[in-house]
Amino acid sequence: MNLFTGESSDAFFGGEVPPLVRRLLDQARTAAPHEMESLLWTAQVSAPECLPIYYLLYKFHARLRQYEQAERAALKGVSVAARQAALRDDWRAVAAGDADFAAPGPARFWLFSLKALAFIYLRSHRADASRELVEKLRELDPDQGLGGEVIAALLQGSDNAR
Template sequence: MGLDLEDGDPAGGESIPGYCGDLPAATAALLQEAAACDDERRAEFLILRAHHQSPFHFAVYLALYKFHFYRQHFEAAEQWMRAGLAASAQAAGFPLDAPAPARFAEPLAAAPRFYLFSLKALAFTLLRQQRPEEARAYLDQLQRLDPEDRIGAGPVRAVAAATA
């Protein structure tokens, strides 16, 4: 499935530290089982169960949108990306329908990092859906929030430029 969890053993502790913030061990176990599962329906069931356990955790949103994106279910992936953006915006302390801060403080905390990563993922997904103008709007927002390109949006920008 392509889910990467940083550090830790899901059987051995309270939470798993990682890119998306600490993940409860039970939720991490479900996501790891889904990542290793060959049965697509079972994998989706496990990820949705993880979502039920940890409904606002960024790693679960990441698993949900990666699951759908890699299967070319772009509309479903986009819905989960937008849900993850809303959750990370709320956690970062700004409403999704208002401008984000001009710049996120260093080092990037889990919520701003996931917000930026999700903007990049959404732009790429929109490009895959032949919606380049929308993708460029998100890439412009990403450029404003991450002018140093800490999350590596350059390749997505190159794809967007090639569709101009």
């Protein structure tokens, strides 16, 4: 599924995937959840530099409310994307001029994965960690092209509910 158009697509968010990984991911599409998890992590081990796998992993685990595993996958994706985009290891030290975060590629995937982490932290009741990431999203994505304001609104709502 294309994230931006909602249309059915054969493309994977984050870039291309090697043929072996594509076969595993195609199998995962129709597998039961426990089989899907095994196939996705097998794909990750088979191609640890392949960014789309991390997206699929953290979405899979977050959907099942397995936030610890979702965090693990997102952090791995952030690390791999940072290396590929020549960004600093510590996301707090990354500045707006370090990469073109609006262009498709590892830097944009890195930023999108930070947004995913903010959501995972919010859902796992770590509002302060989520808030810190939302602030970094505001800094690096001032036009809010990735939708970080949605998480900011959720955080505001949870603050108001107290």
